Amino acid sequence: MSFDHRKYQAAPRPELSDRQWPSKTLSTAPDWCSVDLRDGNQALVEPMTVEQKLRMWDLLVKIGFKEIEVGFPSASQPDFDFVRALIDGNRIPEDVTVQILVQAREELIARSFEALKGAKKAIVHVYNSTNPTQRQKVFGLDKAGIKAIAVQGARWVRDYAAENPNTEWAFQYSPESFSLTETDYAVEVCDAVIAEWRDSGKPMIINLPATVECAGPNVFADQVEYFCRNSQYRSEYRVSLHTHNDRGCGVAAAELGILAGADRIEGTLLGNGERTGNMDIVTMAMNFYSQGIDPQLNMADMDEIIAVVEHCTNIPLHPRHPYAGDLVFTAFSGSHQDAIKKCMAVQEKDGLWDVAYLPIDPADLGRSYEAVIRINSQSGKGGVAWVLENDYGLQLPRWMQIDASRKVQAHAEAISGEVSPAQIWQVFEQSYLQASEQSALQNFSLKQDNSENQGRDYLNLHFTLNGENTCLEGSGDGAISALTRAWQLHFGDNIEILDYSEHAMQTGTDAKAIAYVLISINGQRYIGVAHNRDVVSASLQAVLNAASQSQISASVAKAG
Secondary structure, eight states, rough: OOGGGGGGGOOOOOOOOOOOOGGGGOOOOOOEEEEEIIIIIOOOSSSSHHHHHHHHHHHHHTTSSSSEEEOTTTTTTHHHHHHHHHTTOOOSTTOOOOEEEEEEEHHHHHHHHHHHHSEEEEEEEEEEEOSHHHHIIOOOOOOOHHHHHHHHHHHHHHHHHTOOOTEEEEEEEEETTTGOOOOOHHHHHHHHHHHHHTTTTTOOOEEEEEOOOSSOOOHHHHHHHHHHHTTTGGSEEEEEEEOOOOOSOHHHHHHHHHTOOOOOEEEEEGGGSTTTTTHHHHHHHHHHHHHHHHOOOOOHHHHHEEEEHHHHOOOOTTTTTTSTTTTTOOOOOOOOOOOOOHHHHTTSSSSSSOOOTBBGGGGTOOGGGGBBBSSSTTTOHHHHHHHHHHHHHOOOOHHHHHHHHHHHHHHHHHHTOOBBBBHHHHHHHHTTTGGGGEEEEEEEEEEOOOOTTTEEEEEEEEETTTEEEEEEEEEEEEEHHHHHHHHEEEEEEEOEEEEEEEEEESSSOOOOOOEEEEEEEEEEEEEEEESSSSHHHHHHHHHHHHHHHHHHHHHHHHHH
């Protein structure tokens, strides 16, 4: 068999029987560093243009990143030029620190400091590979040889920084493929690097990358906790994490890594990166937000974030992408729609967000409620009612919701697809409101002379039924009661009002009234809906629409 699991082996993991991270809770956001302009850019089929890089830079600053990796200037002339454009163009805010990446080679380190000349604050991020595969098969060196590369790189960084005292320098080191490196050896190498830097007085960062995600997030957390507990200089530097998504757990690994002792997270907006991508900062930041923790990043204009990232990367966003996708706050399921509708109806009364199936308020990301519920053949009465209420101002009673949803569902099944709000209204209008064309109210008078009518209302009403003029007269306790009595006297039907509801369709003096009525005629149930400028006219027309259906049905049966 070509599909043979025996050719693989489990990734290394430290012995950590007394791990502490599972009992800890996330309570504050980490320091963030965007690597969209470096790691994200190098993963693109078509690297960003200068215009795209500047647009991405402006977005990152607007969102609130205080540390941004801007390129690999020693390896790429476009990256070098972009770093210079930021510095020479005075585009770096006072509270933002740029970061560059460089291998532990002197000529590349020298070139990097040249690119950063004149920067007010900068992080020089130096790295070399430490895992066994790279040591043995790429470099042909033992552990001592690899550690020597790291230490020498740290010295060069320290010395070149000393020659450029006008910049506030910070030093960062990464044992590349930390997740595939023996953890005790990673501690040994990183402590040796810190030993070279600690007397410089510069802020220091040790970045622990899952360059290739090779194990579960719990294993990565064990590695991070082991590292933090065994490094002799742990209190002197920040621990940063740079996770990838090869196993689909980049965000989970970063979150558990914070529990394990990390202070800082590197990643990209929406997860762009090599292979399956980098850690998704949008998802992780919104995870914090959804738990009532300030992520220290502003994701309020999600549509702008998506537009800029798509423009700069030429990669479309998946509609099911966490928090950002077009469909993540959309409910097609009938039971989900009904639950959302009921929760939303009372949400304003409560202080905390608590809506079924919606972990956060879509409005916080600039999304409208109209997109929350969308209708297809799987949808139910709650979804149809939601659309009709939010888009057209209809407050359907429950029995009306059931009947209307059946008609919309039938339409959805007929077209085998999603039904738009406009199509839902069209189905509603054709099914209920256009019935008035067959039973149109012409005029009516309602007398409320208690002495003459013995406390009852007297109705005189003219309407057309299938083109024939008909006059009804009757009395009752109110207009609707009078109409049903008049209908019974004229047609001989046994008619009963089972339920009735009405409301204004919009506010103001020009508001229309709409009425819904459920009646029984000779044991058969009929629904009538009508709208008019006043509630009495709407109510009478709704009853006529419902009652006329029995006469129309009788005429059809007789003709047949």
